[in-house]
Amino acid sequence: MKKNLFMILLGLAVIFLQTWLFPNILPFRLKPDLFLIIVVYIGIYAEFHRGAAFSLLFGWFQDVFAGNAMGLFGLVFLIIYFMVRYGAARFNAEALGTFYYLVFFGTLVEAFLVCFFQTFFTEAGMLWYVVIQGLFPQLLLNMLFAFLFLRVLVLLQWTTDGIVPVPGRSFRD
């Protein structure tokens, strides 16, 4: 129960960061995709059902504040979550490189899926052009924030006596 509440509050905090803080402090009003980074993380470490449920919920949170089609990011994040789980079962998921690789790969998949669903299901106009234009800065930002996310996790690992798993570090490093 506590874990679930924490995740919901985390989702709301991410919304605040994405919609208010980052556009105000980052140049060109760019923002990283924190929800994607979290989905990749829970894809590696969370229990199967809980991870799927929160990927869907975080996607819907993103939908409330992004674009004009409710359910798009819910579907996209759920697909990414299953892909990460599939990949994590085949690679050394706890290696640091794998996490960065999955965030990088996840960003590309997200961009492709958003374009795909919007183009095939709605009147998306030139969305692919907007996505391609912003893809490189988005990749850079996501990698940078994945690095910062891991720093925060390391701090959490210290304060929680090693309960929080961090890619690239054993539980009680």
Next chain:
Amino acid sequence: MLDWLRKFRKAIIVVVLLLSALLFYSINLRDREKTTLFEKVVLEISSPFEMAFDYSVESVMDWWRHYVWLVSTAEKNRLLEEENRQLRAALLEMDEIRQSNERLRKLLEFQEKTALAALPARVIAEDSSNWFRSIVVDKGSSDGIREGMPVVAAEGIVGRIIRSSPHVSRVLLITDASSALATLSQNNRARGVCRGQGGFLTMEFTLRQKDIKVGDRIVTSGTGGVFPKGVPVGSVVRVGRKSYGLFQSVTVVPAVDFFSLEEVLVLRGEEK
């Protein structure tokens, strides 16, 4: 049968979840002009924080300018320097007030010009993704705002309301890729449809024999049923005419600077 279900339990869950998410997405596409209960709840929960932070940043900046800054100067500099800085801080504040007044005055002038009743609103947040262009304003359905209402600024058209909860609303900007509005050139009345391209617009379906030039002002035509007629959309920065084809390609830079947008007017359907 039970064994089979047990064996493929995970695969079945994956397929069911993906299909449910796809179904949810497609059902919502059919009712795009409606704000769901989930959206209303999340918008309402998050809006007090966004509003509080938005309003408090100005107070913090004020406090920083008036207190922290002056305390540090008092420690470092002589009385004259302190007075000088105090005056500069006051000037900055005056400038901020002047700019704010200027913006509000322009909005007021626009409000007087338009035939529709207008409701001023403040921009409190932005789209959470880099792929789409929308903003959140601090007025909602309890203020009479409904989905589909046009939103303008003193400089021109901003977008339209796509989601509305009791105290906040989301506005889809005209620069979003899924946004399209009926427009015409102010000079020669050539018609076209302006589509969002992220940072600029392209005017489509404009007949190639129409003489559109760089610098021409583009305004709303009023035929789309959402935006009133004659509101500035932007100005032409590039015209491309090929030797064949029915239409020309026109690039339009929006009249509104979306990076520095702070206040907007929501045009309500009824006449003033």
